[in-house]
Amino acid sequence: MSSTEIGYIRKELPEKIKTIGLTLFVVGTALGIIGFLIDPQRASLSYLVTFMFLVSIGVGSLFLVALEYAVGADWSTPFRRISEFLAAVIPFLIILVIPLLFNLKYIFPWTHKSIVDSSVMLRGKTPYLNIPFFIIRSIGIFLIWWVFYYFIIRNSRKQDTTKDQYLTKKNINISSGFIPVFGISITAIAFDWMMSLEPNWFSTIFGVYYFSGTVWCALAALTLIVILLNEHGYLHSKIKSEHYYTLGLLMFAFTVFWAYIAFSQYLLIWYADLPDETIWFMHRWVGGWKVVSLAIVFTHFIFPFFYLLSYNVKMQAKKLKFIAIWILCAHFLDLYWLVMPGMSTNGYQYSFSWMDLVFPVAAVGLIILIFKSLSHKYNLLPIGDPKLQRGLDFHL
Amino acid sequence: MNENKVLHSVAALFDTPDKIINAARKVKDAGYTMFDVNTSYPVHGMDKAMGLGQSKIGYVTLFFGFAGAVFIFLFMGWSMAINYPYIVGGKPFFPYQAFIPITFEVTVLCGSIATVVGMLAVFFNLPFLSHPIHDSNYIKEVSVDKFGVVIEAEDPLFDKNKVVEFLKNLGAGKIEFIYEPEKQAIKILQPKFIVFLAVVAALTSFSTYFTLNKLMYIVPFNWMDNQKKSNPQSETNFFYDGYAMRTPVEGTVARGFMPYPFHEQALPSEPLANPTLPTKQILKIGQEKFLTFCSPCHGNYAEGVSRLMGQFPPGPTLHSAKIIGYSDGMIYNIITNGQNAMPSYAYQIPREQRWAIIDYIRVLQRAQNPKPSDFQAIKELNKESGKNVVN
Numbered sequence: 001m002s003s004t005e006i007g008y009i010r011k012e013l014p015e016k017i018k019t020i021g022l023t024l025f026v027v028g029t030a031l032g033i034i035g036f037l038i039d040p041q042r043a044s045l046s047y048l049v050t051f052m053f054l055v056s057i058g059v060g061s062l063f064l065v066a067l068e069y070a071v072g073a074d075w076s077t078p079f080r081r082i083s084e085f086l087a088a089v090i091p092f093l094i095i096l097v098i099p100l101l102f103n104l105k106y107i108f109p110w111t112h113k114s115i116v117d118s119s120v121m122l123r124g125k126t127p128y129l130n131i132p133f134f135i136i137r138s139i140g141i142f143l144i145w146w147v148f149y150y151f152i153i154r155n156s157r158k159q160d161t162t163k164d165q166y167l168t169k170k171n172i173n174i175s176s177g178f179i180p181v182f183g184i185s186i187t188a189i190a191f192d193w194m195m196s197l198e199p200n201w202f203s204t205i206f207g208v209y210y211f212s213g214t215v216w217c218a219l220a221a222l223t224l225i226v227i228l229l230n231e232h233g234y235l236h237s238k239i240k241s242e243h244y245y246t247l248g249l250l251m252f253a254f255t256v257f258w259a260y261i262a263f264s265q266y267l268l269i270w271y272a273d274l275p276d277e278t279i280w281f282m283h284r285w286v287g288g289w290k291v292v293s294l295a296i297v298f299t300h301f302i303f304p305f306f307y308l309l310s311y312n313v314k315m316q317a318k319k320l321k322f323i324a325i326w327i328l329c330a331h332f333l334d335l336y337w338l339v340m341p342g343m344s345t346n347g348y349q350y351s352f353s354w355m356d357l358v359f360p361v362a363a364v365g366l367i368i369l370i371f372k373s374l375s376h377k378y379n380l381l382p383i384g385d386p387k388l389q390r391g392l393d394f395h396l
Numbered sequence: 397m398n399e400n401k402v403l404h405s406v407a408a409l410f411d412t413p414d415k416i417i418n419a420a421r422k423v424k425d426a427g428y429t430m431f432d433v434n435t436s437y438p439v440h441g442m443d444k445a446m447g448l449g450q451s452k453i454g455y456v457t458l459f460f461g462f463a464g465a466v467f468i469f470l471f472m473g474w475s476m477a478i479n480y481p482y483i484v485g486g487k488p489f490f491p492y493q494a495f496i497p498i499t500f501e502v503t504v505l506c507g508s509i510a511t512v513v514g515m516l517a518v519f520f521n522l523p524f525l526s527h528p529i530h531d532s533n534y535i536k537e538v539s540v541d542k543f544g545v546v547i548e549a550e551d552p553l554f555d556k557n558k559v560v561e562f563l564k565n566l567g568a569g570k571i572e573f574i575y576e577p578e579k580q581a582i583k584i585l586q587p588k589f590i591v592f593l594a595v596v597a598a599l600t601s602f603s604t605y606f607t608l609n610k611l612m613y614i615v616p617f618n619w620m621d622n623q624k625k626s627n628p629q630s631e632t633n634f635f636y637d638g639y640a641m642r643t644p645v646e647g648t649v650a651r652g653f654m655p656y657p658f659h660e661q662a663l664p665s666e667p668l669a670n671p672t673l674p675t676k677q678i679l680k681i682g683q684e685k686f687l688t689f690c691s692p693c694h695g696n697y698a699e700g701v702s703r704l705m706g707q708f709p710p711g712p713t714l715h716s717a718k719i720i721g722y723s724d725g726m727i728y729n730i731i732t733n734g735q736n737a738m739p740s741y742a743y744q745i746p747r748e749q750r751w752a753i754i755d756y757i758r759v760l761q762r763a764q765n766p767k768p769s770d771f772q773a774i775k776e777l778n779k780e781s782g783k784n785v786v787n
Contacts, residue, residue, distance in 0.1 A: 263496060270493050271485065309458075311450055395441035 006388060008381045011234050013372055021368030028362025035355040036099065042353050044103035045339060050359035051096055052193060052335045053217070056210075057367065058089030060218025062149055063182055066175035069152070069168070075246055077391035078239055079226045081382050084156060085374045086221055089367065090149045093142045101135055109346045110199040121200050121276075129196055137192060141185045148178045159384035168386060186211050194335075197342035201280040205265045210338075212261050213331050216254040220327035223247045225371070227317045227324070235380055238392040241315045245396065248314030251327065255308060259301040283341040292337050299330040332360060401575035405548040406559050407534040408568035413439045416543035419566045420445040423545060426562065430551035434529075434538040456514040457507045464506025469499045526577070534572045546574070656732055656742065668725030672748065674755040682756030685749045689741060690757075698760045709737045714757055715764045727754050 035043040061083040068076050068083075105111045110129045116122045122129070151174050155167045187207025195206045203209075226247070230239050269277045284293045304323060313319045336356070343350045382388060410416045413435070420433050424447040433446060469492075476482060477489040487494065520527055529535050529546060538544045545568075547559050560571055611617055626632040626640035635642070649655055658664040672678050687696065693711030695702045700713030712719075719727075731750050734740040745753070762770070 267493060267497070273486065311454065396443065 006236075006381070006383055006392070007238070008236055008379070008383055010379055013234065013375050017368060018372045021365050021372055023365070024361050025365030025369055028358055028360075028365055031358040032355070032362055035353075035358060039353075039355075040103055041106040041348060043355050044100060044106045045343065046353060046355040047099060047359050048107060048193065049332070049335050049339050049356070050363045051093075051100060052210075052339070053332055053360065054089050054096065054363055054366075055093060055189065056214040056217045056331060056335070057221055058087055058093060059145055059182065059186065060214035060216075061086035061222065062090060062145065062152070063179070063215060064218055064222065065152060065156075066148075066178045066182070069171045069175035070179060072172070072387075074387040074390040075243065075394040077385050077387040078236060078243070078381055079222060080156070080385070081378070081380055082225050082229070083218070083222050084153050085371050085378075086218065086225075086367070087149055087153070088370050088374055090142070090145050092366070092370070094139065094146065097138060097142065101138075104131060104134070107346070108196055108199070110196060112346075119200060125199065129199060134192060137188060141189055144181060144185060148174065148181070152178070156382055156385075157378055159382065160379055161384065163384040165386050167384075183211070186214065194338050197339060198280055198283070198345045200276060200345075203265055203269070203277070203280070205261060209258075209261050209265060212254060212258040213334055216251065216258055216327060217331040219247065219251050219254060220324040220331070221367075223251065223320055224324035224328070227321050229380065231317060236392060241317065242394060242396050244317055244320050245311075245314040246394075248308055248320050248323075251304070251323070252308035252314070255301060255304045255327075259305070262300075283344060284337065289337075289341050292333070296330075296334055296337055299326070300334055304330070403549045403556065404528040404574045404576045405546045406556070406563065407529065407532065407544055407546045407572045407574055408563040408566070409534065409537055409542045409544050409570045409572075410566075410568060411542065413543060415567060416545070417441060417445045419545050419563075419568070422566055423547065423562075427553055428547055428551050430548040430554075432546045432548075434535065434544045434546065436539055436541060436543070439543070453511060453514055453518075457511045460510030461503045461507030465499050465503040468502040469495055472498065528576050529574050531577065532572060532574050534574065537570070542569070654747070658729055658733070660733055661729070662733075662735070664725055664729045667723065668728055670724040670728075670751050670754060672751045672755060674758070678752045679756055679759060681749060682752035682754070682759075685745060686753050686756050689745055690753065693738070697764075698757060699764075711738070715761055720761050720765070724751075724754050724758075727757065 032043070032047065035046070064076075064083045065080055065087060067073070068080055100107065108129075109115045110122055110125070111131060116126060127133075152171055155171045155174070158164070159167045187210075190207045190210035194210065195202065223244070226235065226239070227244065229235050266281070269281060283289070304327060307313060307319075307323055313323070340350055408419075410419055416433060416435060416439060420442060423431050424445070431446075433442060435442070472495045473490055473492070476484075476491070481489050483489065484491070484494075534544055534546075545563070547554065547563070549556075563571055626634060628641055630640045631638055632640040634640075658666075686698075690698070690711075691702065693702050693704060693708070694700060694714055695711070698714035700711060700715075702710060704710060728750055730738070731745065731753065732740060732742045741750070
């Protein structure tokens with residue numbers, strides 16, 4: 001199957017995108033560095049939120065790619081490459097984590113000996129929560145993700161030129177290996193980087209909670225980019241509202257899944273009403289955080305649920321674009337809500353800071369730059385994939 | 397042979413999904429509106445080929461799902477907070493968080509049942525339980541490996557010969573005429589159906605009985621019986637005194653209960669004030685409770701002559717100078733703690749009613765020893781009402 005048969009005409013993305021990405025990235029990074037110089041404590045927490053957001057986008061997208069291979073889906077094959085480009089954030093995570101590793105003492109209460117000594121529970125957790133093991137774990141997980149990313153993406157790209165169907169089979173095997181590894185590693189990352197902000201608190205479902213958010217967020221990013229590119233004719237004329245509908249359907253499913261998991265976590269803690277467990281929600285129910293908590297319920301579940309319920313919304317590119325942006329913002333707010341109220345356990349008083357808005361700008365710039373440079377080198381459609389034609393012909 | 401029967405539709409069979417998609421498109425383009433397509437598995441793109449709009453069944457699901465959610469949420473709220481207010485696990489009377497899982501499930505249940513029933517209602521035109529094509533050869537073929545189109549006789553463009561010609565031109569393999577069956581309402585009391593019901597009832601009863609009375613006592617389902625716990629009213633070696641049940645810690649006070657500070661004291665060490673006012677309402681309560689609890693010994697008018705007739709040490713008159721001189725608090729103390737042969741009434745009579753009884757005793761005492769001003773007041777009352785209230 002050649003590219004002419006499929007009818008994909010490769011077009012270069014405009015240079016303007018690179019300028020926008022570069023501007024956002026440079027401005028964001030510069031302000032971020034200033035932030036770190038002024039107030040490293042506050043800056044490292046703001047940075048952590050954005051870092052987790054990038055983890056969401058990167059590993060969530062790689063999960064979508066692996067999922068497509070593992071279940072043999074063909075409707076999503078035409079835009080698998082978009083997810084692959086987004087997953088290219090993964091190799092950068094190992095660099096991006098460095099500023100955090102140098103500021104662990106500002107972020108995590110368990111790095112302070114006095115706090116650990118004061119709590120029986122924290123002393124018991126020391127074999128897991130100690131700085132060397134923590135760093136090994138994080139770097140190790142990012143490396144494992146990178147290895148999977150490398151092999152899956154390498155095979156996928158090779159197929160563009162070789163058209164070798166055996167590569168799909170190979171990727172199915174790698175993906176099937178990746179999914180369980182992903183399940184465990186995303187839990188470890190969620191526990192390490194977000195749950196241990198309040199180290200006395202624990203919730204076994206926390207990893208699943210973060211997982212539901214990552215996939216939701218990766219889907220929204222995918223939807224947004226697919227629609228933007230396709231509207232301007234960079235993808236394929238055969239990608240149409242029925243493809244959008246299916247993306248909308250998955251976003252809807254993950255909206256409900258997130259709510260299910262979030263409520264499961266809340267209900268058990270609410271029922272048992274044990275001080276050790278409720279303290280986490282109490283931190284999120286004082287002062288202005290009460291408003292944020294209610295806003296999470298609205299932005300993360302109620303609004304997307306009722307909005308995406310409609311068939312017509314899912315068929316319309318414009319409305320899906322809106323909800324995709326909404327979802328990306330809602331996921332960021334969710335991460336912010338997970339990280340920030342825990343500051344008080346480390347002895348700081350929370351207040352909103354301009355830095356909270358600086359790092360996401362740099363992150364968006366980074367994603368645009370990565371996307372632009374990869375689209376310069378590779379096709380936006382996996383033209384060698386045997387499932388591509390079926391994906392393009394997809395009907396409801 | 398078939399002349400009496402009404403033609404329902406003409407059905408045509410096709411061999412491949414591509415042919416059926418093509419046929420559906422052609423039938424639609426020819427202007428037919430009352431037609432349907434039957435395939436043994438979902439053929440993608442069929443909706444568009446048939447020119448179907450968006451299905452309306454979603455609205456049925458939405459309405460009933462939403463109705464189920466609202467109903468069950470309000471029902472739980474009503475039963476937990478209004479009809480029988482009951483605290484479970486220290487939660488409020490209206491623990492809406494606990495309602496959410498059930499609300500969710502009832503939403504799904506109502507939505508899905510309504511979808512299926514709604515669909516059947518539309519297809520079968522309930523209360524009829526079958527569609528004319530059910531008894532045809534056509535449906536048998538279509539359920540296995542063929543793809544079929546049915547054009548109904550009610551279509552405004554329908555003309556038997558033209559339709560047959562049209563379908564043949566499309567490349568149909570076999571063409572079948574489907575006739576309307578004689579319409580029958582549902583026959584509930586068929587022997588077959590009754591036997592079926594009886595079998596279902598017997599099976600359900602047996603499996604329920606077996607599960608609850610036998611299965612639960614078979615390993616491993618009975619493991620729950622052998623827990624490491626102590627049952628109420630039993631012995632245990634866990635506690636030093638050997639009792640499984642614990643007594644409340646000393647000084648424990650029941651919720652909503654105000655302990656009496658002068659328990660088993662002949663005289664309250666501090667003066668107690670009567671919190672009630674002798675209003676008509678209070679005196680009525682006091683009279684009722686006095687007649688119930690006090691009059692058997694002290695007499696209906698507290699005069700010490702009672703129904704006991706000496707079978708039991710008689711209660712003293714409450715009109716003696718000594719008792720008239722008692723403070724309200726002192727009488728309250730006696731009712732609460734008891735005195736001499738009189739037992740404590742603290743458990744029979746709630747606090748407010750004890751005070752009301754005291755108010756009533758004061759009325760009885762005043763009636764036996766009226767002041768001159770009382771006579772004046774009664775005279776005035778008599779004048780006003782025109783009757784003799786008291787002679």
